Each structure stands twice: as structure tokens, then as C-alpha cells.
Amino acid sequence: MLWARAIVATSADERPNAEHLSQVFPVQTRYTGISLAYQTGTAVFARTTPMPCQYLYARTASVIPVILLGIAYTLLSVGSAIALLRRSSEQPTTAA
Numbered sequence: 001m002l003w004a005r006a007i008v009a010t011s012a013d014e015r016p017n018a019e020h021l022s023q024v025f026p027v028q029t030r031y032t033g034i035s036l037a038y039q040t041g042t043a044v045f046a047r048t049t050p051m052p053c054q055y056l057y058a059r060t061a062s063v064i065p066v067i068l069l070g071i072a073y074t075l076l077s078v079g080s081a082i083a084l085l086r087r088s089s090e091q092p093t094t095a096a
Contacts, residue, residue: 024084045073 025033056065 024087049073 021034021037022030052069053066056069057063059065
């Protein structure tokens with residue numbers, strides 16, 4: 001049952017992202033743009049997150065810096081989403 005909830009939550013999160021990203025990139029570069037956005041985000045944040053978390057925990061012996069790093073990642077993500085929304089609302093999209 002937990003897996004079903006995780007799949008539903010992930011699907012609910014990914015669909016608006018994909019829909020929004022498809023509106024941001026022009027038709028000629030849409031596939032490449034969306035792919036680069038997802039892959040860069042994954043490579044930079046998802047794969048490297050354990051390293052700074054482990055370093056912070058080893059240096060401080062506290063989870064507070066790890067939590068603050070998670071909050072910083074969240075704020076960066078929200079800020080990026082807001083910037084993307086502003087950019088997409090300023091530029092008209094071209095339909096295929």
C-alpha cells in the first residue's frame with residue numbers, strides 16, 4: 001500500500017512539471033530542453049546530496065545542519081520554479 005501511495009504522489013508531482021516545462025521551451029528545442037532540465041537537476045542535486053549531508057553530520061555530530069541544507073535545497077527549488085513561471089508568462093509559446 002505504501003508503494004501505491006508513493007506512485008500516486010510522484011505522478012501528481014511530475015505531471016504538472018512536465019506540462020509546465022512543455023510550455024516553457026519552444027517546439028524546436030522542447031525535447032532537448034526538458035531532458036536537460038531533468039537530467040541536470042538529478043545529476044547536481046539528487047546524486048550528490050548524500051555527500052554534503054554526510055560531511056555536515058560528521059563535522060557537527062548533529063542533524064540540524066543536514067535539515068538546514070534540505071531547507072536550502074527546497075528554497076532553491078521554489079525560487080527556480082517561481083523564476084520559470086515568470087519567464088514562461090512573459091514569453092508566448094508557439095504551437096506545433
